[in-house]
Structures are given as C-alpha cells and as structure tokens.
Amino acid sequence: MKPIIGVTMGDPAGVGPEIIAKALMDKGILELCRPVVVGSRAVMEEVLGICGLDANINVLDEKEFLYKDGSVNMINIDNVDMKSLIRGKVSGGCGRAAFEYIEKAVELALDGKVSAIATAPVNKESLRAANVPYIGHTEMLEKLTGVTNPLTMFQVEGLRIFFLTRHVSLRKACEMVTDDRVYEMIKRSFAAIKRLGVEDPILAVAALNPHGGEHGLFGDEEENEIKPAIKRAADEGYNVVGPLPADSVFHFAAIGRYDAVISLYHDQGHIAAKMLNFEKTVSITNNLPFLRTSVDHGTAFDIAGKGIVSEASMIEAIRLAGEYALTYL
Structure with a gap:
C-alpha cells in the first residue's frame, strides 16, 4: 500500500x-x-x-x-x-x-x-x-x-541539516551559541533523525568561527560552549563529533561521513544546502x-x-x- x-x-x-x-x-x-x-x-x-x-x-x-x-x-x-x-x-x-x-x-x-x-x-x-x-x-x-x-531539518540529496538558530540576527545567533542550547539541540536532532528511520546515526556539529576557532585564536565559543556540550552528549552515549570547520563539514556529510550536521545559524546551513542543489532542497518538520x-x-x-x-x-x-x-x- x-x-x-x-x-x-x-x-x-x-x-x-x-x-x-x-x-x-x-x-x-x-x-x-x-x-x-x-x-x-x-x-x-x-x-x-x-x-x-x-x-x-x-x-x-x-x-x-x-x-x-x-x-x-x-x-x-x-x-x-x-x-x-x-x-x-x-x-x-x-x-x-x-x-x-x-x-x-x-x-x-x-x-x-x-x-x-x-x-x-x-x-x-x-x-x-x-x-x-x-x-x-x-x-x-x-x-x-x-x-x-x-524541529526543522533541511535535506538535499544525501545532506541533512538541523539549525541551532534561524530567524535572528547574526549577532543574536552568536549570543545563542551556549553549552546548554547546543547540548539540547544534539539530543533533539538525534531523536528527530531516528524518527525518520536512520539507525545508529552519526551527528556532526559545525564550528562557529573560522577553522573551528583554532583553539581560541579566532574566538572562544568552540572552547567554552560547543566542545563542552559535545563532550556532555558523547559521555551520555550520543555519537556526535565536532566542532568541525563549517567550510568542510557539510561536504563530508554530503558524501556520507555523517548522517546530519547541526548548523549554528541560518545562512551557514542554508548556503551549504542550496549550493549543493538549490532546486532540490526540502524542509522537513519533525516532532x-x-x-x-x-x-x-x-x-x-x-x-x-x-x-x-x-x-x-x-x-x-x-x-x-x-x-x-x-x-x-
């Protein structure tokens, strides 16, 4: 049927x-x-x-x-x-x-x-x-x-993207990158992707700053907020990696290394999806x-x-x- x-x-x-x-x-x-x-x-x-x-x-x-x-x-x-x-x-x-x-x-x-x-x-x-x-x-x-x-997820070809923040200014989005928010988004994203039938998913978290912050050289959000959230989730059994530089993580997810990526702000994920295939990008509402x-x-x-x-x-x-x-x- x-x-x-x-x-x-x-x-x-x-x-x-x-x-x-x-x-x-x-x-x-x-x-x-x-x-x-x-x-x-x-x-x-x-x-x-x-x-x-x-x-x-x-x-x-x-x-x-x-x-x-x-x-x-x-x-x-x-x-x-x-x-x-x-x-x-x-x-x-x-x-x-x-x-x-x-x-x-x-x-x-x-x-x-x-x-x-x-x-x-x-x-x-x-x-x-x-x-x-x-x-x-x-x-x-x-x-x-x-x-x-x-929870909104984009999918285009083999790439799936979740969004930590969406319709806020870039300045506000950076302020919203906190340990607790990233941690909760990791858990919600895992639950959502499993509902879609993906077994044993691997999730990647994009970095906020160039080159993933270079250990604080280009910003401290990765060290102070994103890495602690990822470690907390990983310690609880979630298969999550990152923060990975945003100029490469979406490519690796598109070729199958990761089942989904958490984008930290609106355009970070939108650009990746629409450059891959503008016409075939689809929004999926979970939960x-x-x-x-x-x-x-x-x-x-x-x-x-x-x-x-x-x-x-x-x-x-x-x-x-x-x-x-x-x-x-």
Missing part, C-alpha cells in the same frame, strides 16, 4: 498550484505514493491549462477517500473567487484560503486519512492581510497540533504527530501564472514525504 500524501496548494496567487500540477505528472512520485491535493478545484483546473497539462481531476469524498490512479486527486475546498484572483498579488482572500488548506490537511493527518503532508509556499503578507495570526507554516502547525517548538515536508522557496509572485516555474523542489518534497512516511515513528 503506497502512503497517501496530503499536498497543500499554498497561496493560490503564487506558484504553489503550478508546481503541484507539474509534480503530479512525475511518474516516480506516482510509483512511490498517492498524492492528494488539498486546495481549490477551480484553481487547479485553471493551472492545468496554464501549464499545458492534460489531466482529469478526481474530487475525493472525505469519508470514502476513493483514490483514482491517473487523475489529479483532490480534497476540494471551494474558497477562491476566480473572478477576483490576481496572480502575483498579495491578497487577504488568498491568505485565508492557504490557511484553510493547512487546517484541512492537518485534520486529515490527525484522523489518519493521509500519512504525511507536503506543503506548497504561503505568503506572509497575504496571511497578515487575512488576519491569520500566524506568520508561517511552522506557527500554524504548532497551533493546530498543540506541539510546541517543532509533529505526522511528517511534514515543504519546498524551500516562496510564492514567487514575479513568475506566478506563467507556467515557467520549476517543480523540482515540489517533486522532492512529495518524494521525501512518501519515503519517510513508511518509517516515521
């Missing part, structure tokens, strides 16, 4: 509907899982035409859930006024619609109707215009599941009652509705959701 993956449409005015439509034509995806789009049928019908795709839409009854191979299977939420839809523009109506797709997908996942969720991008300004009190997917998922502090994957790009309003956007990241998001859904505990 192939897992059913709920695929949320994202902001209807963005590229989400287009990348989904294109991704659902990928034979590899359809061999691995059964994607079900959670969104507006009217939007999907129009987007299939924009992208020049010939496909039938099968609207599922939520009770029977009769999936039909060879069709675009959907849970239809009729919440978009097609006459007023302007692609590439911030819209409160589209922000509200995007939030309602997430609500429904979470409901389906918690009810066991779908095994995992793959999300297309939402627009923060549209969410704000709709008075949706959440800035993005993570905050929505926290509220809708009751889970606090879910929820279900697995959630997402494309790692925005609504791309500048090219929305033109049918030219690449679907590569959406394919990867659905593919990883299908693969990990079989092992996620």
Whole structure:
C-alpha cells in the first residue's frame, strides 16, 4: 500500500498550484505514493491549462477517500473567487484560503486519512492581510497540533541539516551559541533523525568561527560552549563529533561521513544546502504527530501564472514525504 500524501496548494496567487500540477505528472512520485491535493478545484483546473497539462481531476469524498490512479486527486475546498484572483498579488482572500488548506490537511493527518503532508509556499503578507495570526507554516502547525517548538531539518540529496538558530540576527545567533542550547539541540536532532528511520546515526556539529576557532585564536565559543556540550552528549552515549570547520563539514556529510550536521545559524546551513542543489532542497518538520515536508522557496509572485516555474523542489518534497512516511515513528 503506497502512503497517501496530503499536498497543500499554498497561496493560490503564487506558484504553489503550478508546481503541484507539474509534480503530479512525475511518474516516480506516482510509483512511490498517492498524492492528494488539498486546495481549490477551480484553481487547479485553471493551472492545468496554464501549464499545458492534460489531466482529469478526481474530487475525493472525505469519508470514502476513493483514490483514482491517473487523475489529479483532490480534497476540494471551494474558497477562491476566480473572478477576483490576481496572480502575483498579495491578497487577504488568498491568505485565508492557504490557511484553510493547512487546517484541512492537518485534520486529515490527525484522523489518519493521509500519512504525511507536503506543503506548497504561503505568503506572509497575504496571511497578515487575512488576519491569520500566524506568520508561517511552522506557527500554524504548532497551533493546530498543540506541539510546541517543532524541529526543522533541511535535506538535499544525501545532506541533512538541523539549525541551532534561524530567524535572528547574526549577532543574536552568536549570543545563542551556549553549552546548554547546543547540548539540547544534539539530543533533539538525534531523536528527530531516528524518527525518520536512520539507525545508529552519526551527528556532526559545525564550528562557529573560522577553522573551528583554532583553539581560541579566532574566538572562544568552540572552547567554552560547543566542545563542552559535545563532550556532555558523547559521555551520555550520543555519537556526535565536532566542532568541525563549517567550510568542510557539510561536504563530508554530503558524501556520507555523517548522517546530519547541526548548523549554528541560518545562512551557514542554508548556503551549504542550496549550493549543493538549490532546486532540490526540502524542509522537513519533525516532532509533529505526522511528517511534514515543504519546498524551500516562496510564492514567487514575479513568475506566478506563467507556467515557467520549476517543480523540482515540489517533486522532492512529495518524494521525501512518501519515503519517510513508511518509517516515521
């Protein structure tokens, strides 16, 4: 039985509907899982035409859930006024619609109707215009599941990256590199990667300063904060190494020496992932009652509705959701 993956449409005015439509034509995806789009049928019908795709839409009854191979299977939420839809523009109506797709997908996942969720991008300004009190997917998922502090992991090809800090200034991120925070992140990262089915993982921690600080020559965070945290975790049985210079640790993880790397700040890990393969970088949200994957790009309003956007990241998001859904505990 192939897992059913709920695929949320994202902001209807963005590229989400287009990348989904294109991704659902990928034979590899359809061999691995059964994607079900959670969104507006009217939007999907129009987007299939924009992208020049010939496909039938099968609207599922939520009770029977009769999936039909060879069709675009959907849970239809009729919440978009097609006459007023302007692609590439911030819209409160589209922000509200995007939030309602997430609500429904979470409901389906918690009810066991779908095994995992793959999300297309939402627009923060549209969410704000709709008075949706959440800035993005993570905050929505926290509220809708009751889970606090879910853990984000990037995956691209063989490289997995966790983040000690994310949306804070670089100065603030450096201040947040403390013994206790690094230690807790090591433990959380091990738990998360094991939930994905990785047995006996080896985790590496990136250094903060050039050359790993050179024993205090270029900064003392490695000696005073990072190394003590790693030793404490290693003494408790965690297979963790570091701090390793950031200019090399991501490469070694990508070729298989480590199963994941803890990045200490936002761009340290983002640059590594996106230089390896920009289009195939996928964000995975751990510690929820279900697995959630997402494309790692925005609504791309500048090219929305033109049918030219690449679907590569959406394919990867659905593919990883299908693969990990079989092992996620």
